[in-house]
Each structure stands twice: as C-alpha cells, then as structure tokens.
Amino acid sequence: MTSIPWTPIVGETPLTFSSVGAAAAQGAPLAEGAVSVAGTALGEGTLMAGASSTAVVVEGAIVADGAVTVGGALVAEGIVVTGGTVAAGTTAAGGTAAAAAGGGLAALALPALVVIGAVLVVAGITYLVVRAVSEEPAHAPGRDDGAPMTDPRPVVPAGAPGSGGREPVSDPGPRSPLGAPSAPVSHAVRLAGQSTRENEALVQRLRELRGRNPGLTRGWDELEQRLRDADVAVHRAAADELGRLEVEDFQLGPRTEPEPADVGDIDAQQNVYHDLAQHAWDDLEHRQDLTEAGVRTVREATQLIGEIIARAGRRDWWDRSGPRRDAEAVLDRETGLVVIINGPDSSEPGTVFRPDGGGKRYLERGGFVRRK
Structure with a gap:
C-alpha cells in the first residue's frame, strides 16, 4: 500500500498515512507525542493540532468532511487523540467502537426504564385494590349496620317475684346451641334476689300450717329443708308444694275470721x-x-x-x-x-x-x- 500525500493547513506539519508496519510496527512503542490510527504510528503533532482539521479518516482513508473515525468509531470534530486514547473515553487501538456501543445502550435503556416504571405502578395499584377489598368487613345481607345488636329474648329481672311473690324468676332462655357446658354458678348467683328473710317467711308459713293441720303431710321436716335449700329448682318445687298444701288446708278447714287480739x-x-x-x-x-x-x-x-x-x-x-x-x-x-x-x-x-x-x-x- 502506497502513501497518500496530504496537503497540510498553513502552519501544520504534513500528515502522512502509512501502511501497516511502515513507520512503526503494530504494537511497537511510539515516539513521544505520536498518534496511532488503527495500529499505524503517525508523526508527532501530525493529527489536528489545535482541532482545526475537518477531515474524516477510516482505516487511513478520507470519508467525509466534519468528522474523524478512529478504528471504526465515530469521533466528533475537534477531539484530540493523544497516546492512542480518544478524549471522549473511546480507545482507538484495535478499532474498538466503545462510544458507538455506549450510545446504543443509552438509547435502549430509556424506553426500558419507562416500561418497568409503568409495570411497577400498575402492580402497586393492583395490590392496593386487592388489599382494600380483602380487609373490608363482611356484612350480612339486609342488616342495618347502624342498629345495635340486642338479645331477642325478654329480660326478666332476677329479683322479680314469682307466683304469689314466693319464688325467684330464673332465666328461661335455652342453653348455648353449641352444646358447650355452662360455667359453674356460685351459690350467690343462684340465690339472686332471694334473701334469708324471704326463706324464713316461707318456713314460718309452713310451721303455721303444720300447727294448724299437722295431718296434711308426713314430710314436714323434709319440706322445710327443701325450702332452705340453695338450689333454685329444689327451692321452687318446695314452695309450690307449700302453696298446694295451703290451698288444701283452706278447702278442708272452715272459713272463719280470726279473733281480734286482746x-x-x-x-x-x-x-x-x-x-x-x-x-x-x-x-x-x-x-x-x-x-x-x-x-x-x-x-x-x-x-x-x-x-x-x-x-x-x-x-x-x-x-x-x-x-x-x-x-x-x-x-x-x-x-x-x-x-x-x-x-x-x-x-x-x-x-x-x-x-x-x-x-x-x-x-x-x-x-x-x-x-x-
């Protein structure tokens, strides 16, 4: 390959392109200030001193006005190549086109980031919607949330008098539908509203009836014990039996007014x-x-x-x-x-x-x- 002469600009040293291995072999040490283009050594101060050259070189050939290519990589006008390295960060030795590759990756990265951002936004909105739906409390159909929950069974005071005012009223409600055993009831709870004075009043009525008509029954002592019993069911049955005996005594005995006390x-x-x-x-x-x-x-x-x-x-x-x-x-x-x-x-x-x-x-x- 023959040398191609180059007409220098006024004040510049002539630029000469040599074939591979001409002035300096590829990979050989260069003189101070020399420039290598595709492995070919150029003379000191030969390439665009002061960035005034506007020629383009591709593998040592002129391509177009306004740019220079080094090793196949496009270099903008006015970039000084010193020691085989392009100032923009692109290495000229070996014909590597790092600048062009970097520009291509940058061009692809922006759309990719936009797509990834859009996907993340959609995923975030979907997660928030699903979470809001899953955490929303379930409501029974046709139920008014503003209405308070009440027990449909009537509430009867524990101290309300029973038949004839002799016995307490217990809760008539059914047991738990699950069949779970009820909690143990204390003695005080079973006798809620039932005082010792009321028990003694029933016992006093029994004793008066016994003194007036002792032949009504033989179980006076047992009936008195049941009237004092702490169990509500036992106490209620005893009170009912006492009432039955009183009715029987009233039907058998003469109806006379009591004599006034002196x-x-x-x-x-x-x-x-x-x-x-x-x-x-x-x-x-x-x-x-x-x-x-x-x-x-x-x-x-x-x-x-x-x-x-x-x-x-x-x-x-x-x-x-x-x-x-x-x-x-x-x-x-x-x-x-x-x-x-x-x-x-x-x-x-x-x-x-x-x-x-x-x-x-x-x-x-x-x-x-x-x-x-």
Missing part, C-alpha cells in the same frame, strides 16, 4: 319480753351474747326476743316440767340464741343467751324435751 294480752306479752331482756342484760355474759347478735340496748333486746318467738315453729319449742322447774324454751336457728321463759312458780322471769356447745345440747342436758 290489747291487754299484747301488753302483758311485751312486759314478759322486756323482763327477759332486762334480766339477760344484767348478766355480763348474756349481754355479750346479745351484743354479738347485733343488740345494743335493752329495747333492742326486747324486740329481738319478740321476733324469735314469732318465727319459732313447733319443733323449735322445748318444755320442762317439775317442781319449781316448769319452763318453756325456744331455740332460734338463725341466731343460735336460746330464750328461756320460766313458769309462774319461779322467782326469775327467764333469760336469753347462746349456750356453749350448742342450744340443743344445753336444753337436753337441762331436762328440756322438744315439743311434738
């Missing part, structure tokens, strides 16, 4: 109760027993004695006979107190106290016999 007898009775209370109050030990029962004065003690005698049944009365030993006694089951009323031949009216070891044991050892 005012003089009431006053005499109150005097007896007062004498008993005063005698017990004068004894320090008996006063202590009354104080433990909630009594603070002689008047309160008189009232308590009257209440004990009024609620006492036939089985609570005890009798004792003998010379200067005639007496009656009442054993109160609620307080444990014993009321002793001496006969007319005694110098003392009697007393009220709580015996050590129990009232029943004291009365039996003292010669008292339970009234039948």
Whole structure:
C-alpha cells in the first residue's frame, strides 16, 4: 500500500498515512507525542493540532468532511487523540467502537426504564385494590349496620317475684346451641334476689300450717329443708308444694275470721319480753351474747326476743316440767340464741343467751324435751 500525500493547513506539519508496519510496527512503542490510527504510528503533532482539521479518516482513508473515525468509531470534530486514547473515553487501538456501543445502550435503556416504571405502578395499584377489598368487613345481607345488636329474648329481672311473690324468676332462655357446658354458678348467683328473710317467711308459713293441720303431710321436716335449700329448682318445687298444701288446708278447714287480739294480752306479752331482756342484760355474759347478735340496748333486746318467738315453729319449742322447774324454751336457728321463759312458780322471769356447745345440747342436758 502506497502513501497518500496530504496537503497540510498553513502552519501544520504534513500528515502522512502509512501502511501497516511502515513507520512503526503494530504494537511497537511510539515516539513521544505520536498518534496511532488503527495500529499505524503517525508523526508527532501530525493529527489536528489545535482541532482545526475537518477531515474524516477510516482505516487511513478520507470519508467525509466534519468528522474523524478512529478504528471504526465515530469521533466528533475537534477531539484530540493523544497516546492512542480518544478524549471522549473511546480507545482507538484495535478499532474498538466503545462510544458507538455506549450510545446504543443509552438509547435502549430509556424506553426500558419507562416500561418497568409503568409495570411497577400498575402492580402497586393492583395490590392496593386487592388489599382494600380483602380487609373490608363482611356484612350480612339486609342488616342495618347502624342498629345495635340486642338479645331477642325478654329480660326478666332476677329479683322479680314469682307466683304469689314466693319464688325467684330464673332465666328461661335455652342453653348455648353449641352444646358447650355452662360455667359453674356460685351459690350467690343462684340465690339472686332471694334473701334469708324471704326463706324464713316461707318456713314460718309452713310451721303455721303444720300447727294448724299437722295431718296434711308426713314430710314436714323434709319440706322445710327443701325450702332452705340453695338450689333454685329444689327451692321452687318446695314452695309450690307449700302453696298446694295451703290451698288444701283452706278447702278442708272452715272459713272463719280470726279473733281480734286482746290489747291487754299484747301488753302483758311485751312486759314478759322486756323482763327477759332486762334480766339477760344484767348478766355480763348474756349481754355479750346479745351484743354479738347485733343488740345494743335493752329495747333492742326486747324486740329481738319478740321476733324469735314469732318465727319459732313447733319443733323449735322445748318444755320442762317439775317442781319449781316448769319452763318453756325456744331455740332460734338463725341466731343460735336460746330464750328461756320460766313458769309462774319461779322467782326469775327467764333469760336469753347462746349456750356453749350448742342450744340443743344445753336444753337436753337441762331436762328440756322438744315439743311434738
């Protein structure tokens, strides 16, 4: 290959293109300031000193005005090639077209980023919609969300009186549809609205009925125990049985009006109760027993004695006979107190106290016999 002469610009050194291996072999060291084009060494200061050349070279050949190609890579006008390296970052040695390749990748990367961004936006919106739908609470059809939930069963107060005001009303609602065992019910819950005073009122009615017509039934004691039972069902059945016996007694007995009480007898009775209370109050030990029962004065003690005698049944009365030993006694089951009323031949009216070891044991050892 022959050399192609080049007409230099004024003030420049002539540029000469040599064949491969002419001035310097490919890969050989270059002189200081020399430029290699496709492996061919050029003279020092030969290529576009001052960036004034506008020629194009492809493998040592002129291509077009305004650009230069080095090793097949397009280099813009005015770029100085020094030491075999293009200033724009493209290596001329070996004919590598890094600038062109980089431009092609950059052109493809922008559309790819746009597509990836659009896909991510669509995926994000889809995720938010699915999440919102999945977290929305399910509503029953036709149900008004604004209406409060109420139990369709009627609510009956626990303390409402039953038939005749004698028994409590229990919850008539069914058990759980799942068949789960119900929670254990405490004694206080089963007797909600049912006080000891109400139980004692039923027992008092039973004792009055028994004293008036003892032949109605043989199970008086058992019925009284069931009236005191803590179980609601047992208590209710006993109250119903007591009501049936009362109706039977009313149908069998004559319907007569009770005789009016003599005012003089009431006053005499109150005097007896007062004498008993005063005698017990004068004894320090008996006063202590009354104080433990909630009594603070002689008047309160008189009232308590009257209440004990009024609620006492036939089985609570005890009798004792003998010379200067005639007496009656009442054993109160609620307080444990014993009321002793001496006969007319005694110098003392009697007393009220709580015996050590129990009232029943004291009365039996003292010669008292339970009234039948």
